[in-house]
Amino acid sequence: MLRIRGTTYHFRRIVPPALRSMLNQREIWVSLKTGYQNEARKRASLLHARTTELFDEISRALAEGQERPAVPHVRDALRDLHHLVDSPASIEAVPLPVSRPRTRPQKMRKTPTMQSKPQPLLLSEALTRFVLESPHASADTRKATQRAVELFLQAFGDAPVSIIGGEKAGAFRDLLFSLPASLGKRKSSLTLTEEAECAKKDGRPTLSGKSVKNHIMRLSALWNQLLQRELVKKNPWTGWSFETGSKTIRRGWSTQELQTLMAGDWPRSSVPESTFRLVTMIGAYSGLRLGEICHLKTEDLQTIDGIPCFVIRPHTDSGWSPKTDAGTRIVPVHSRLIEAGLLILKDTVDGPYVIPGLNTSKDGVRGTIFGRSFSTMKTRLGLPAEITFHSFRHSVSTQLRNASVDIREIWIDRLLGHEATHKSQGTSTYLSNITTVNLKQTVEAISYPDNLFRKGWS
Numbered sequence: 001m002l003r004i005r006g007t008t009y010h011f012r013r014i015v016p017p018a019l020r021s022m023l024n025q026r027e028i029w030v031s032l033k034t035g036y037q038n039e040a041r042k043r044a045s046l047l048h049a050r051t052t053e054l055f056d057e058i059s060r061a062l063a064e065g066q067e068r069p070a071v072p073h074v075r076d077a078l079r080d081l082h083h084l085v086d087s088p089a090s091i092e093a094v095p096l097p098v099s100r101p102r103t104r105p106q107k108m109r110k111t112p113t114m115q116s117k118p119q120p121l122l123l124s125e126a127l128t129r130f131v132l133e134s135p136h137a138s139a140d141t142r143k144a145t146q147r148a149v150e151l152f153l154q155a156f157g158d159a160p161v162s163i164i165g166g167e168k169a170g171a172f173r174d175l176l177f178s179l180p181a182s183l184g185k186r187k188s189s190l191t192l193t194e195e196a197e198c199a200k201k202d203g204r205p206t207l208s209g210k211s212v213k214n215h216i217m218r219l220s221a222l223w224n225q226l227l228q229r230e231l232v233k234k235n236p237w238t239g240w241s242f243e244t245g246s247k248t249i250r251r252g253w254s255t256q257e258l259q260t261l262m263a264g265d266w267p268r269s270s271v272p273e274s275t276f277r278l279v280t281m282i283g284a285y286s287g288l289r290l291g292e293i294c295h296l297k298t299e300d301l302q303t304i305d306g307i308p309c310f311v312i313r314p315h316t317d318s319g320w321s322p323k324t325d326a327g328t329r330i331v332p333v334h335s336r337l338i339e340a341g342l343l344i345l346k347d348t349v350d351g352p353y354v355i356p357g358l359n360t361s362k363d364g365v366r367g368t369i370f371g372r373s374f375s376t377m378k379t380r381l382g383l384p385a386e387i388t389f390h391s392f393r394h395s396v397s398t399q400l401r402n403a404s405v406d407i408r409e410i411w412i413d414r415l416l417g418h419e420a421t422h423k424s425q426g427t428s429t430y431l432s433n434i435t436t437v438n439l440k441q442t443v444e445a446i447s448y449p450d451n452l453f454r455k456g457w458s
Helices: 017-023 037-063 071-083 088-093 123-132 139-156 166-178 192-202 209-228 255-263 273-286 290-294 335-339 342-348 368-380 391-401 409-416 425-431 436-443
Strands: 002-005 008-014 027-031 301-304 307-312 329-332
Touching: 002 037, 008 037, 017 037, 123 139, 123 209, 139 166, 139 192, 139 209, 166 192, 166 209, 255 273, 273 290, 273 335, 273 368, 273 391, 290 368, 301 342, 307 436, 329 409, 329 436, 335 342, 391 409, 409 436
Parallel strands: none
Antiparallel strands: 002 008, 008 027, 301 307, 307 329
């Protein structure tokens, strides 16, 4: 009755020969959508009872002389068998039916009323309840945790959180390390196991230790909530190692590398070259993250205390928000960006965003295609892996900390959206009183060779 294909159990039952012409099939196969045997047995028991009822109903119809009794009804019944496991939580709540009614004895003792056993919390339900519907979870937390849980569900199916232990956590970790680095960046009909086999066969790069760690840590954070509520006994996602080789240390751009980048040819992409030059120049002269730049709206270009500024803040309409609480801040616009015509964009672009030519992904993220095209260009130019778009933040931080002008550490932290380096009471008090003039002085200390961005973006 139970069969396993890959990591998922299936229900299989032979159709009696006399009924095969009516059902138009020799066997009934239904995916039980779980990789756990105990759960599979419960669901298979329900399907066995339902198929027995179906066979009995068709047999009675044939015995009454009907040649094709209610064919549409038969098809609906077969389709309902598949729908039974679409909502696993409902299966345990439905009592197992019997194929034939039984007469109750005339005299029976009353049995004491038993309280129904609480249903186990499934992983998919935990994700919805404690992350997706949580008013305290950021958009980044919701998205990243959902991605990690979806990968687990693809690999092993849904299951009660109480039975997911170290064995499954370790198997998931090992699977992640074998998946291609390009997973999710292209459409694919392959299972995760097939993706891993293809990556191994073709010698393709696999997920980095950092990527695997991010997925595992999202699950660990979810389990910490379950532990606090005593819904699980332990957290199986802690204590794992993610080092699989030498770690790439990110660093800032050298002048020569920047010259190579800005002189290079932008690859063919749905993102125009002018957008590449605009985004790159903003990153170089502000230290803004790529996501912060791509989500800038025209209303986020404001004049504060007489100084043009970028206002980095959550967007309630789209659900986007800065990476951290400290990421909500103001960043004065560098004079070089003003000279290049940045402020004019506010009144000339079509649509709500400052940066034109960027599509929004299905997850509501702008700049995904830009990031891929930027990486492609960097690789073609032979630039090292240690530098990425994020390296502009390293460059800005290094320049400001080495600047000869009087710039305080907390000004730099505020400009870049970092938590204050020192957590003293004095720092916490005065950090909120940094003036726009202080920040303007800080951002103006960023400098590059005069001809580096000579092409501009117009």
